[in-house]
Every structure is written in structure tokens, then in C-alpha cells.
Amino acid sequence: MSASDEEIHELVRQEAGDCLRRMESNLLALESGDGGAEEIDAILRDAHSVKGSAAMIGWQQATTLASGIEDRMEQAREQGALAADQVDPLLRAVDELGRALQVEPAAEAPKPAASPAPTIRVPAAKVDRMLDVVGETVLYHRRLEHALGDTLRDGRQASEELDMGEQLLDELQDSVIQMRTLPLRTITDSLPRAVRDLASQEGKEVELTIDGAETQLDRVILDGISETIVHVLRNAVAHGIEEAGERESAGKPQAGRVELRAGRRGRLVAIEVVDDGRGVSPELLARAEQEGSLVDILAETGFSTAEEVTDVAGRGVGLDAVKRHVESLGGGLELKSETGRGTEVTLLLPITLALMKVLLFERGGHPFGLPMTSVGRVVAVADTTSLGNRPSLELEGQVVPLSDLGQLIGAAAAPLPRNPPAIVIESPGRRLAVACDELLGEEEVVIKSLGAILSGMPGFLGAAILGDGRIALVLDPNHLLKAPTEAMAIGQSEETDGRMVARVLVVDDQFSARELQRSILETAGHRVEVARDGREALARIGEIADLDLVLTDVQMPEMDGFELLEAIRASEEHGSLPVVIVTTLGDDASRRRGVEAGADAYIVKEEFDQQALLETIERLAGR
Amino acid sequence: MSRVHVRVRVAGEHYALPVDGVLEVAELGDLTPVPGSPPEVMGVRNLRGRVIPVMALATLLGLTAEEPERIVVAELGTGSAGFAVDAVVDVGELPGASEQVDSPYLTGAVLVDGLLVGILDVDAILSSVASPGA
Numbered sequence: 001m002s003a004s005d006e007e008i009h010e011l012v013r014q015e016a017g018d019c020l021r022r023m024e025s026n027l028l029a030l031e032s033g034d035g036g037a038e039e040i041d042a043i044l045r046d047a048h049s050v051k052g053s054a055a056m057i058g059w060q061q062a063t064t065l066a067s068g069i070e071d072r073m074e075q076a077r078e079q080g081a082l083a084a085d086q087v088d089p090l091l092r093a094v095d096e097l098g099r100a101l102q103v104e105p106a107a108e109a110p111k112p113a114a115s116p117a118p119t120i121r122v123p124a125a126k127v128d129r130m131l132d133v134v135g136e137t138v139l140y141h142r143r144l145e146h147a148l149g150d151t152l153r154d155g156r157q158a159s160e161e162l163d164m165g166e167q168l169l170d171e172l173q174d175s176v177i178q179m180r181t182l183p184l185r186t187i188t189d190s191l192p193r194a195v196r197d198l199a200s201q202e203g204k205e206v207e208l209t210i211d212g213a214e215t216q217l218d219r220v221i222l223d224g225i226s227e228t229i230v231h232v233l234r235n236a237v238a239h240g241i242e243e244a245g246e247r248e249s250a251g252k253p254q255a256g257r258v259e260l261r262a263g264r265r266g267r268l269v270a271i272e273v274v275d276d277g278r279g280v281s282p283e284l285l286a287r288a289e290q291e292g293s294l295v296d297i298l299a300e301t302g303f304s305t306a307e308e309v310t311d312v313a314g315r316g317v318g319l320d321a322v323k324r325h326v327e328s329l330g331g332g333l334e335l336k337s338e339t340g341r342g343t344e345v346t347l348l349l350p351i352t353l354a355l356m357k358v359l360l361f362e363r364g365g366h367p368f369g370l371p372m373t374s375v376g377r378v379v380a381v382a383d384t385t386s387l388g389n390r391p392s393l394e395l396e397g398q399v400v401p402l403s404d405l406g407q408l409i410g411a412a413a414a415p416l417p418r419n420p421p422a423i424v425i426e427s428p429g430r431r432l433a434v435a436c437d438e439l440l441g442e443e444e445v446v447i448k449s450l451g452a453i454l455s456g457m458p459g460f461l462g463a464a465i466l467g468d469g470r471i472a473l474v475l476d477p478n479h480l481l482k483a484p485t486e487a488m489a490i491g492q493s494e495e496t497d498g499r500m501v502a503r504v505l506v507v508d509d510q511f512s513a514r515e516l517q518r519s520i521l522e523t524a525g526h527r528v529e530v531a532r533d534g535r536e537a538l539a540r541i542g543e544i545a546d547l548d549l550v551l552t553d554v555q556m557p558e559m560d561g562f563e564l565l566e567a568i569r570a571s572e573e574h575g576s577l578p579v580v581i582v583t584t585l586g587d588d589a590s591r592r593r594g595v596e597a598g599a600d601a602y603i604v605k606e607e608f609d610q611q612a613l614l615e616t617i618e619r620l621a622g623r
Numbered sequence: 624m625s626r627v628h629v630r631v632r633v634a635g636e637h638y639a640l641p642v643d644g645v646l647e648v649a650e651l652g653d654l655t656p657v658p659g660s661p662p663e664v665m666g667v668r669n670l671r672g673r674v675i676p677v678m679a680l681a682t683l684l685g686l687t688a689e690e691p692e693r694i695v696v697a698e699l700g701t702g703s704a705g706f707a708v709d710a711v712v713d714v715g716e717l718p719g720a721s722e723q724v725d726s727p728y729l730t731g732a733v734l735v736d737g738l739l740v741g742i743l744d745v746d747a748i749l750s751s752v753a754s755p756g757a
Contacts, residue, residue: 136672411658451676451702453752463674471655471669
């Protein structure tokens with residue numbers, strides 16, 4: 001197990017907790033005489049589930065305990081009833097299993113060859129103060145360098161010392177910024193439960209999976225973003241995911257699926273919330289195509305993809321708030337949707353609020369900055385005489401509106417020079433070229449508030465103090481883009497590196513087992529799809545054209561792993577698809593059945609080894 | 624509250640700021656105008672690495688500004704701000720007895736050496752700027 005799998009441990013515990021509670025109430029039902037064969041089967045299933053998860057992550061004691069309960073329930077099933085004197089010992093066993101699940105990781109999952117690093121607790125305000133001072137020191141250094149200017153040429157040693165100082169300061173600043181970043185998990189841990197509760201309020205079944213909870217973000221950003229994420233999740237549950245009946249007739253699994261995925265996207269962190277619900281209407285999509293941006297349309301108040309707005313979330317109002325919040329942090333909001341297939345909302349956030357790469361330029365004798373994340377490119381405006389009433393540029397065959405920065409923000413400035421440089425500001429769906437007098441270059445700056453009176457002013461992200469002591473106002477690109485502009489779609493490209501990337505379908509009825517395998521595979525760079533039983537898996541196999549391999553559990557409802565394997569082998573189209581069986585069934589008969597049915601590999605959960613799994617996949621998928 | 628005040632001259636008139644709220648007096652310095660800001664905001668200034676807004680005290684008081692040369696930096700709950708003044712006259716105690724004045728920006732006025740000195744209510748001034756329309 002890698003150390004980063006604490007997330008999985010927590011998942012296993014949560015899931016097992018549900019199983020244990022159900023086992024308990026079913027045992028009590030049996031004891032009171034209200035229960036029968038159904039309850040016995042349910043307990044058996046739950047015990048089996050807990051055993052599977054525990055075995056997979058190597059929690060020996062819990063595995064043994066769950067297995068013991070399973071054995072006793074097997075007997076009860078054969079006898080057709082649970083003897084009354086068996087209830088008490090079984091309840092005690094369930095309690096013991098609960099305790100084992102709580103303590104086990106500490107006892108059995110020490111990080112290999114590394115004692116835990118000592119930690120200290122520091123009030124956040126102290127770190128904030130430190131970051132401020134470090135930022136000031138960096139600026140001080142720049143001023144010093146600027147002030148020394150010419151004299152540096154004569155003193156080589158002084159110049160070297162200054163360079164050294166700059167390096168040290170960079171490192172210091174980095175390390176302090178890291179002190180202030182926390183993993184996203186600090187705000188996502190409570191979300192699966194919150195989503196479950198929201199869904200049950202709506203009479204729906206929705207499962208939330210979280211991926212990338214280790215992604216680091218500035219504490220200041222995390223503080224504010226939690227509520228915003230809940231807002232987006234609420235939208236997905238209330239408006240995205242359909243009622244069970246509607247899902248069934250659409251051929252979707254009864255339980256809705258919401259995924260929260262976080263990860264770096266260049267200099268930003270992207271937090272994606274993806275649901276497999278109804279998506280937005282074709283009419284809205286058509287309107288978005290005409291008007292440029294689905295986000296903007298949905299962020300207008302009064303829009304909802306559901307027929308009615310429920311008390312859980314009024315989509316329109318909510319999305320507007322979400323958009324404003326991420327934009328105020330210097331980020332952005334993206335939204336993709338496919339009618340009938342689902343919606344994907346992406347919050348783009350800067351990693352830290354303390355430092356920002358900006359493009360500096362001058363207009364009317366004053367410096368301004370724009371976040372590099374918003375700058376697409378810089379062009380020279382060929383003919384300034386074209387700056388008439390409706391000026392525009394042609395870029396890659398598309399028309400981009402052109403504005404004079406001075407006019408755009410109302411800054412007093414002399415007319416632009418001939419052939420002025422223009423900065424193309426980009427956001428999904430929109431582009432705008434802004435002309436200025438002169439480009440000053442790219443610089444990493446400390447963003448400061450404009451102060452008590454001006455900090456709430458729209459249009460500015462803040463101010464940056466430059467090396468020469470001047471103040472550059474840092475403009476809010478989203479505010480500049482507010483001016484009505486031509487619609488424009490910006491294509492996205494997928495990056496690939498040289499490594500082998502397999503597309504793998506993971507089939508397991510257990511959430512934790514699926515997610516464990518998913519996290520291992522995705523960490524190794526593979527692309528993962530999931531299905532929760534054989535039938536769903538067959539449907540997915542038909543849909544995914546470039547599937548390389550199937551990893552399947554054996555014991556699942558609807559259609560089990562062996563039946564799935566047989567169905568794949570019997571299929572003309574997918575008959576040769578590599579299939580790996582991952583199961584708790586380690587006995588020879590089961591292995592034989594797997595091999596006879598045509599499994600390419602057989603992995604027993606108790607012997608689960610991450611590296612072996614990855615090697616198996618590379619070997620089979622690479623054929 | 625201390626009776627010590629910073630006396631300033633603005634457009635030929637005399638005003639005083641309670642010294643408790645005053646951080647320092649500085650040169651007007653280079654101001655960076657902030658487009659779209661209220662008219663009384665002259666711009667922002669770099670004060671030893673801090674960005675502070677600078678307001679024309681004359682404009683705030685409805686006077687015709689002369690040539691401000693200095694700023695009085697005042698501390699407020701949410702940060703600090705500079706008030707541009709023509710000159711700083713002195714720092715000293717003002718007589719306690721205060722005349723009532725009918726101005727939202729003054730807490731009172733006192734006679735000093737035959738000159739009427741208005742005592743500025745810094746909080747009231749700043750909150751009027753912070754909430755536009757006042």
C-alpha cells in the first residue's frame with residue numbers, strides 16, 4: 001500500500017460502517033423474530049463486502065473477523081434460520097470488527113522505512129504574517145537591485161551576492177507558501193456523506209466519488225471554496241441526477257453518479273464536478289452555441305435544468321454565486337453538458353493568492369498587470385487607423401474585438417502610438433484584444449489589496465509593487481471580458497507523454513474496491529472506467545471503443561465476474577479483450593473456473609500487490 | 624481620548640485629526656490613479672511596500688483643493704489610508720471646549736490662536752467614501 005492511500009482507508013471505513021450498522025439492525029430483527037432468510041442473506045452480503053475491502057488493503061484482523069461472521073451466517077443460511085443464542089456472539093463480533101477497522105491502520109499500515117515526520121502546530125495568522133514579510137523582502141531585494149543599478153557593473157562580487165540573495169529569497173518564499181497550502185481533502189472529507197443526505201432528501205440515490213483530494217491549495221482559498229463546492233454538488237444532485245424511474249428508462253444505473261476530481265491544470269487547480277444526469281436541454285445548448293457561453297447563460301438567474309426549482313438548490317442563482325466567487329479569486333468557471341449524458345462543472349482556482357504571474361504593460365504612463373493565466377497571446381496591431389467605432393482584429397481566421405485599455409477602464413491616456421501592442425485575453429468562449437502603449441514583460445508579483453476603501457472595487461484583482469517602486473494595478477480579466485463580444489469557441493487539446501496508457505474498465509460492486517483500483521491505475525497514468533456489475537460492464541464495453549483491458553470482481557449482483565468473462569469471450573467483437581479477475585475467492589476450484597472461462601490473469605485480493613497489478617496490466621494491455 | 628491632534632491646512636482652512644488614529648505624516652509621493660474610483664480618491668501610493676489609498680481631504684470637505692504636498696496616514700479598522708493636505712501645521716494639544724458644528728465629517732471645532740479649527744471624524748469620512756452615494 002502506498003502512503004497516499006489514507007483516502008482509501010477512510011472510504012473503506014465509511015463503507016464498512018454502513019455495513020456494520022445494517023448487520024446490527026438485521027441481527028436485531030432476527031432476534032426479535034421479525035427477520036428471516038432475507039436478513040440472513042443481507043448480513044452475509046455485508047460481511048462479505050467488509051471482508052473484501054479489508055483484505056484488499058491488507059487489514060488482517062478485520063478480514064479474519066469478517067470472515068468468521070460470514071462462516072456463521074453461511075451455516076445459518078444452510079439451516080434456514082439463525083439460532084437465537086447465536087445473535088449475541090454475532091453482535092459482539094460485529095462490534096469487534098468495528099473496533100478492528102478503527103485501529104487497524106495504525107497498527108498494521110506503518111509507512112515503510114520512514115518514521116512519521118514530526119509536526120508542529122502554528123496559528124495560521126503567524127504563517128500569513130510570515131508570508132507577508134517574505135513578500136516584502138522579495139520586493140526589497142528588487143528595489144535594492146534597481147537602486148544599485150549601474151554600480152553593480154563595477155562590483156562583480158556584489159552582483160553575485162545579490163543573485164545569491166535572490167535565489168535564497170525565492171526558496172524562502174516557496175517554502176512559506178507551501179506552509180500555507182493544505183490538501184483539498186481538508187474540505188472534501190465530509191462531502192460523500194453530505195451528498196448522500198442531499199440525495200435522500202430528494203428521494204434519489206447518488207454516489208459521490210472523490211479523486212485528487214491530495215491536491216494542494218492555499219488555505220485562504222480553501223476556506224472560502226468549501227461552500228461553493230457544496231453548491232455545485234447540490235446542483236448536480238437536485239437538477240442533474242434524474243429520478244430513479246427516469247434513469248431506468250434512459251438505460252442508466254439506478255444510482256446517480258457524481259464525481260469530484262481535482263488536479264493541477266498548468267498554474268491553476270481544476271476542481272471538476274461531473275454528474276451522469278440529464279444534462280441541459282438541447283435548446284440551451286443551441287443558445288449557448290449562438291451566444292458563446294453555457295456558463296453565462298446558466299449563471300443568469302432563473303435557469304434550471306430541472307423542470308422545477310426545489311428547495312435544495314435553485315440552480316441559476318447558485319451558479320451565479322459560484323462564478324462570482326471563483327472569479328474574485330482570480331480563477332474561472334467552465335461548464336460542459338451533453339443532453340441526457342450529464343454535466344461537467346469545472347472550478348479553476350489559483351494555487352495561491354499570494355503570488356501571481358502577471359504580464360505588465362503601460363498605458364497613459366502607468367503600469368498595469370494582467371494574470372498570465374488569462375493572457376492568450378500578444379499581437380502587434382498592424383494598422384491603428386482601423387481603431388474606429390467597432391475595431392477588431394483577425395486572429396487565426398476569427399474576429400476578436402479590440403479595445404483601447406484606456407477607454408475600456410476609463411483611464412486618462414494620450415492616443416495610442418502607431419502599431420500598438422495588444423494583449424489577447426482569453427476565457428472559455430470569449431476573447432478580447434486590449435491595446436496598450438508598451439509591454440513591460442512578465443513578472444511574478446505579490447498581489448496586494450487596494451486598501452480599505454478601494455478593495456471592493458470591481459475591475460481590479462489588486463495592486464503589485466514593481467521593482468522600481470511603482471504600483472501596477474492588476475486588472476480582473478473577467479471584468480474586462482464583460483463587455484459584449486463575439487462568440488468564439490476555443491479548442492482543447494489532450495496531452496500525452498511517451499508512457500503506455502491503457503484504458504481499463506474496473507468492475508466491482510464495492511465502491512471502495514473500485515476506487516482503490518481506480519486510484520492505483522490513475523496514479524500510474526492509466527485511464528479508468530468503472531462498472532458495478534457484469535451487466536453494466538457489458539454495456540460499457542460496447543460503448544468504449546478503445547478499451548484495453550477489463551479488471552473484474554467475481555461476486556457481484558445481476559451478473560457475476562465469471563458470467564461476464566464468458567459473455568466477453570462469446571462476443572465476436574470483444575472476444576479477445578484481456579480480462580483480469582480480482583477476487584477474494586482464492587480456492588483452487590474458483591481459480592480453475594476462471595482459467596477455464598478464459599481469464600488472462602487471476603489476482604486474489606488477499607495477495608493484492610499494487611506493483612504486480614500494474615505489471616500485469618502493462619503486459620496484457622501492451623499486447 | 625488624548626487631546627493631542629495633528630493640525631493641518633487644507634485650501635486655506637485649518638483642521639485637526641486626533642493623534643490616536645494617525646500613523647505618520649509623509650510626502651505626497653507618486654500617486655497611481657485608480658480608474659473608476661470615487662472622485663475624492665486621488666490614487667494609491669506605495670508607502671514602504673504597502674499600498675494605501677490617498678484621498679483629497681479638500682474634495683471630501685467640499686473645498687477647492689490647492690496643491691497638496693503631504694499626506695497624513697490614518698489607521699482604520701480595515702487598513703490605512705492617506706489624507707492629502709496642503710501642509711501639516713503642528714502636533715499638539717487642543718483646548719477641550721469644543722463648538723458644535725453642523726457637518727457629518729466633523730466632531731466639533733475649537734478656536735486656536737483666533738483660528739477656527741475643525742476636528743475631523745476620520746471614521747465618518749472613510750465610511751462615507753466606502754459606501755458610495757453618501
